[in-house]
Amino acid sequence: DVVMTQTPLSLSVTPGQPASISCKSSQSLLHSDGKTYLFWYLQKSGQSPQFLMYEVSSRFSGVPDRFSGSGSGTDFTLKISRVEAEDVGVYYCMQGLHLPPTFGQGTKVEIK
Amino acid sequence: EVQLVESGGGLVQPGGSLRLSCAASGFTFSNHWMHWVRQAPGKGLVWVSRINTDGSTTNYADSVKGRFTISRDNAKNTLYLQMNSLRAEDTALYYCARDYIWNGVDYWGQGTLVSVSS
Numbered sequence: 001d002v003v004m005t006q007t008p009l010s011l012s013v014t015p016g017q018p019a020s021i022s023c024k025s026s027q028s029l030l031h032s033d034g035k036t037y038l039f040w041y042l043q044k045s046g047q048s049p050q051f052l053m054y055e056v057s058s059r060f061s062g063v064p065d066r067f068s069g070s071g072s073g074t075d076f077t078l079k080i081s082r083v084e085a086e087d088v089g090v091y092y093c094m095q096g097l098h099l100p101p102t103f104g105q106g107t108k109v110e111i112k
Numbered sequence: 113e114v115q116l117v118e119s120g121g122g123l124v125q126p127g128g129s130l131r132l133s134c135a136a137s138g139f140t141f142s143n144h145w146m147h148w149v150r151q152a153p154g155k156g157l158v159w160v161s162r163i164n165t166d167g168s169t170t171n172y173a174d175s176v177k178g179r180f181t182i183s184r185d186n187a188k189n190t191l192y193l194q195m196n197s198l199r200a201e202d203t204a205l206y207y208c209a210r211d212y213i214w215n216g217v218d219y220w221g222q223g224t225l226v227s228v229s230s
Contacts, residue, residue, distance in 0.1 A: 031214075035214075037213070037214040037215070037216065039216040041157075043157075048207060048220040048221065048222055048223060049157065049207075049220055050220075051212065051216070051217065051218045051219075054212060054213060054216050055213070060212075060218060090156075092156065092157055094157075094215075094216065096213075096214040096215030096216045097214065097215075099171055099215075100159050100171070100173050100174075101147075101159040101162075101215040102159065103156055103157045103158065103159070104156075105156055106156045106157075
């Protein structure tokens, strides 16, 4: 199985400051169609996960533009340009290219 | 509005069985692959199974292969997960989720809790 490794596992951020989460995969997530099937989710406390990003850097409908994704191959990053109180929760990266799909361990983001 | 509503969870003894259901609405169910993802208490997300649009193709995590069966009824807009030979390690909140692209899922249900304990 493809192992997804996130760092850091927890992050405490001052509102208005940026935040960055790294995700590394044990195999390339680049498909022969040229697309990279790396996704990001946010799970707020007591809620189901919500879809943030697909294909590394495309924001899902309704996701604020303070969220951005970057990376290629096996190294990826989710950035929040200015953290807001509503951004707290656990962030997961996930690869969909290889079966079984696998998630990172999660990064808990809290507000200072 | 896309809605996914799971049901069928509960407390079961090791070795027992449960069938989970996921009622879908707000979209054309038969056009989408569907998934089950689980989350043990206090732990992360783990993919369990997926099924294609007409039910002819299914895939499973190794940990559930041979014990769980995913299926769907497109006429009823419902996804199922038949869970047999349950183990303590199957204890988790089970989510159904709609495929968006290449196993990335966009909408999730609220989850149904399965507890396996004697």
